[in-house]
Amino acid sequence: MASDDKRIASGRWHPPGSSRSEPAVLLAEGKTLFVRLDAGGDPVSLGDLARTEISARVGRIPRRITFADGSLFETDDNDAVDLWLRKHGKKGGVHEMERFHPRLVAFVIAVVVLAGLIYRYAVPALVEVAVLVTPPAVTQWMASGTLLSLDQAVFSESRLPEARQTEILEAFNQVAALSSRGTAGYNLNFRYGGPIGPNAFALPDGTLVITDELIELADGDMDMIIGVLAHEIGHVEEEHSLRQLYRAAGMAGLIMLIAGDIGAAGEDILTNGAALMSLSHSRNAENEADRISVELMAKAGRDPRAIGRFFARLEEKLGLDGDSSFLSTHPGTSERREAIDNHAKTVEAGGS
Structure with missing residues (x-):
């Protein structure tokens, strides 16, 4: 059984290319992630953080950790995953924008301003070009x-x-x-x-x-x-x-x-x-x-x-x-x- 300081979160493990899932736990040793089934035994998935894909946090949607061999670990414990990622210098951009509302407001304003500039200047210019070249x-x-x-x-x-x-x-x-x-x-x-x-x-x-x-x-x-x-x-x-x-x-x-x-x-x-x-x-x-x-x-x-x-x-x-x-x-x-x-x-x- 792994010690508590290695444990990140509980969830379910999916073998490569299979819809089957089994209860498992996500653990870490330094920047190396691995998954061990609740039933025990050797790790069923292993991978370095750089070669492992961790989905961005979006609300309460379960987090997915995809290993290089195609196996997948899924967990509802987003906070635990975020905590481990922060310890290793990574943050979930989408969730950070959701959480930090001023950034979201700034992003929306930027999109509106960009759309306005395109409508005011780019669209009329492109229209004139299109009219000139239309056969x-x-x-x-x-x-x-x-x-x-x-x-x-x-x-x-x-x-x-x-x-x-x-x-x-x-x-x-x-x-x-x-x-x-x-x-x-x-x-x-x-x-x-x-x-x-x-x-x-x-x-x-x-x-x-x-x-x-x-x-x-x-x-x-x-x-x-x-x-x-x-x-x-x-x-x-x-x-x-x-x-x-x-x-x-x-x-x-x-x-x-x-x-x-x-x-x-x-x-x-x-x-x-x-x-x-x-x-x-x-x-x-x-x-x-x-x-x-x-x-x-x-x-x-x-x-x-x-x-x-x-x-x-x-x-x-x-x-x-x-x-x-x-x-x-x-x-x-x-x-x-x-x-x-x-x-x-x-x-x-x-x-x-």
Whole structure:
């Protein structure tokens, strides 16, 4: 029987590669650990501290001491193991952090600060790089995946008469021809919105979607309809949609960095229609798209204030807290409509 000064803790011993366990005691001689069964006999496991793996202490989870031959000793007596480790200059980092709360608080603060710096500086910089190097094939893949997802889950075939679709398409092409991408850079699609109601949005490759409900809301005002589509052209011209998608994917990556793997979050954001519909552009992006709408409409000989009138109509019909997903992602405030009106005056006066 070993003397008490060699004894560390009682527990159970597991032979290498076996789930069988037997009552045993963990002992030490200097920095050499060994296990002897309660039934007696020679040590069944033996190893130097440097070649023995001792699990970190986490709460009250049993401690595991794994020897070089694969055998395992398990004990609930964490305090005894910690005491022996301290005598030999080692501490359990996880438990020390749990025990010493100021360190834990400092660690959490450091993580939050790091995440904030990544969000504030790294993500925007990486987004701009990604936008610059993204080939057209990738934006086409994003757009086709998004539209397919929406067609399967949300949209249904447009109920708008063919003649009305043709009329809107011809008016749209007149405005699109004046953009930097030209008519060939855009593909207008009509859909019945169903649960999303009045809406219009642009995908990164120049695919535009407008719902029957938005056209109905315009109540026959072609300038209002084309003004909205010119606004969406502005988002494509300035690559706002692509930036928003990459920014959302970057945030998913940041969450993965902090919280661990969250599955195919990045791919879902890049190709999932529901994810795209939940993204809202920044105030600067909306203002840029408004200015482009005003300028394109003026060049085409149409009402440059049409987009502002549409926002007023939308809020009048649905209210500021209405259910329209267009209003939630394209907020139309009185200040914004005033900016549209002021820019229209500048354009009409011959400015830019």
